[in-house]
Amino acid sequence: MTRTTEPFSLIIPTNQVCKTLGVTPAENENKVKSSYKVLRPGMILLKNYLSLSDQVEIVHICEELGIGPGGFGQPGYEDGRKLQLQMLCLGRYWDPQTRYSKGYGFKVPQIPDKFISLVETALQDSQTLMNSEDELPWMSPNIGIVNFYTATGRLGIHQDRDESWDSISKGSPVVSISIGDSAEFLYGDKRDVDKLDKVVLESGDILIFGGKSRNVYHGVKAIIPNSAPEVLLKESMLRPGRLNLTFRQY
Numbered sequence: 746m747t748r749t750t751e752p753f754s755l756i757i758p759t760n761q762v763c764k765t766l767g768v769t770p771a772e773n774e775n776k777v778k779s780s781y782k783v784l785r786p787g788m789i790l791l792k793n794y795l796s797l798s799d800q801v802e803i804v805h806i807c808e809e810l811g812i813g814p815g816g817f818g819q820p821g822y823e824d825g826r827k828l829q830l831q832m833l834c835l836g837r838y839w840d841p842q843t844r845y846s847k848g849y850g851f852k853v854p855q856i857p858d859k860f861i862s863l864v865e866t867a868l869q870d871s872q873t874l875m876n877s878e879d880e881l882p883w884m885s886p887n888i889g890i891v892n893f894y895t896a897t898g899r900l901g902i903h904q905d906r907d908e909s910w911d912s913i914s915k916g917s918p919v920v921s922i923s924i925g926d927s928a929e930f931l932y933g934d935k936r937d938v939d940k941l942d943k944v945v946l947e948s949g950d951i952l953i954f955g956g957k958s959r960n961v962y963h964g965v966k967a968i969i970p971n972s973a974p975e976v977l978l979k980e981s982m983l984r985p986g987r988l989n990l991t992f993r994q995y
């Protein structure tokens with residue numbers, strides 16, 4: 746992975762923050778109610794699932810890990826093309842050329858306990874909502890990828906299939922957390938973009954796909970600029986763009 750010369754920071758430097766942005770206690774609470782939608786067998790979207798304080802904490806944990814050794818970088822292909830995002834790997838290194846590996850010359854940060862418990866709680870809630878463990882098998886994450894997309898960021902249509910045969914074949918779910926600007930997320934049975942369904946992933950949403958949907962094709966078509974909740978930006982100082990965290994069991 747090519748590390749940018751300067752470490753990539755998720756946070757706007759304090760000297761660039763508009764001092765008129767204040768957060769009143771009333772704005773502090775995330776008041777929108779959570780809901781959920783089963784998108785297809787094995788695929789569930791938990792809307793507005795994460796509290797504002799959890800979202801802020803996630804930004805700060807990712808910032809700390811992202812500016813450290815083995816932090817954010819822009820991975821690329823052999824021919825020099827780069828993914829249109831900044832990536833931070835947890836638990837195990839991943840890039841499009843080597844897939845999962847031990848990393849090169851740096852220690853890959855472990856998944857923080859806070860993330861593991863958020864993922865497990867979301868998965869447990871989803872199993873209850875879907876009323877079936879068959880539809881969404883259990884997993885405890887040991888690998889994670891944090892992606893940061895700017896307004897022009899995107900991710901081509903792909904399947905997540907670099908995990909172990911055992912993990913994929915039992916339909917071990919992928920748990921994906923969205924924070925910041927919203928994304929147009931495409932998913933479906935075919936790689937063909939015209940045949941895919943679209944859903945908007947907003948800040949605080951968690952998308953889970955496992956079981957029969959473990960091999961679903963998916964990608965990020967576009968980031969919707971300036972769509973992040975203002976209160977999140979004020980509290981976290983997250984720079985414009987979208988933070989996405991995906992967790993899996995290798």
Ligand SMILES: O=C(O)CCC(=O)C(=O)O
Pocket residue numbers: 890892900905921928930946963964965989991
């Ligand atoms: O950013 C997203 O919502 C999707 C990320 C993703 O598909 C991946 O990291 O494999």
Ligand SMILES: [Fe+2]
Pocket residue numbers: 903904905963
């Ligand atoms: Fe993916």
